[in-house]
Amino acid sequence: MKKLVVMGGGIGGVASAYELKQAVGSDHEIILVSDNPWFEFTPSNPWVAVNWRKPDAIRVDLDEAMSRRGIRFIHDPVVRVRPADDQLDLSSGTVLDYDMLVIATGPRLAFDEIEGLGPEGFTSSVCKTDHAAATAQVVEKLCEAPGPVVIGAAQGASCYGPAYEYAFILETELRRRKVRDRVPMTFVTPEPYIGHFGLDGVGDTKGLMESELRERHIKWLTNHRIDRVESGVMHVTGVKPDGSDAESSTLEFAHSMILPAFTGIDAVMGIDGLSNPRGFIPVDEFQRNPTYANVYAVGVCVAIPPVGKTPLPVGVPKTGFMIESMVTAAVGNIALALAGEEPRHRATWNALCLADFGDRGVAFLAVPQIPPRNTNWSSSGKWVHLAKVAIEKYYLHKVRKGTTEPFYEKFGMKLMGAGKLRGQA
Ligand SMILES: Cc1cc2nc3c(=O)[nH]c(=O)nc-3n(C[C@H](O)[C@H](O)[C@H](O)COP(=O)(O)OP(=O)(O)OC[C@H]3O[C@@H](n4cnc5c(N)ncnc54)[C@H](O)[C@@H]3O)c2cc1C
Incomplete structure (x- = not known):
């Protein structure tokens, strides 16, 4: 039995833990370690800021959610990743061994x-x-x-x-x-x-x-x-x-x-081969770190170059759709590696974004995220606000219940099916 550790209990980490559990969890131990006892649905934060949501309404207790799915949850910040030793140093002084690691620790806010x-x-x-x-x-x-x-x-x-x-x-x-x-x-x-x-x-x-x-x-x-x-x-x-x-x-x-x-978090900063100078984790096309093949990364912590030169530095966003596809690729490749096979799953790296304005909003779908694109679509209307409310409800339900369906992909396909993208997709 191998120990598969996921670092970070956000959108990327929780999805990784659930998908790993479903893919290989009957034969291997899955552990989620986070510095936060809750999953927080970050896209709803702007509503919290104007008092349209209370923080508790967008939080899920990770201990409860993980134990329901047979995943061990450790609430203890990782203070250092030691990829040469396959170990994590936790803030309590505990040393956590792993056979495979998924880094999903999002950003440090600089x-x-x-x-x-x-x-x-x-x-x-x-x-x-x-x-x-x-x-x-x-x-x-x-x-x-x-x-x-x-x-x-x-x-x-x-x-x-x-x-x-x-x-x-x-x-x-x-x-x-x-x-x-x-x-x-x-x-x-x-x-x-x-x-x-x-x-x-x-x-x-x-x-x-x-x-x-x-x-x-x-x-x-x-x-x-x-x-x-x-x-x-x-x-x-x-x-x-x-x-x-x-x-x-x-x-x-x-x-x-x-x-x-x-930037990336302090626990990975300055580790040769694991992180770049800003602390982001470089990955290959299979979400694997090129230096440490048993380390994968998903979400905001992944290193992605900017789309082009701009007078001031402007970074590429990592959104839910893209993160979800990174998770599915990483988990698929971890399952292959455990079976002694070569990786073959690649993330699609598309962007689906709904920007809510409180009464209406703007939506866009970029496939792939980096131009030139096959789908380059944007639209606006009251439906965007309603869709955003529905997404919040659906996503929190998904985290509470531990389901693994590819949420953003399904939603994106629904948009296309609804004809909103006709002629563009
Ligand atoms: C305000 C806001 C709104 C957004 N809205 C949207 C949107 O509407 N649609 C969309 O597609 N994208 C949106 N995004 C972008 C993106 O989807 C989110 O940032 C998303 O939360 C990123 O997921 P993640 O798992 O990579 O990182 P995070 O959600 O940040 O999760 C990182 C996790 O790692 C944990 N962690 C950090 N340090 C440590 C440590 N040392 N040890 C252990 N655990 C640690 C954190 O506590 C957290 O649980 C938004 C981003 C922001 C900031």
């Missing part, structure tokens, strides 16, 4: 790369559910004492959809609270154009997102770097197409939410 950025500085966050809950309190204060709002992403970020989502959701909430007229809003981003998303756009996301921002009177600054943040003031610099500095300016705010750049 707020520290910009002075004053993040919840320990002067801007809010929706990256973690706790951050979003703290943001909800700031939003309450904003409604009591309205003032300017600055929302966006930092240079080097690889996640843009939630910044747009939060801007639109907050705008909807402020209108409902009848204070929107006293809240000037600005969207600041390193993207070379609105709707780039780190994907060089998908379909007409540039036109769709610009139009939404215009309709809601949200000003925007693209190609902008955040230099530093002080209490109530953000210092930014626009850059020219060649990357040189253009004009610097300041943005005053009563509330600001900025998505930071990501």
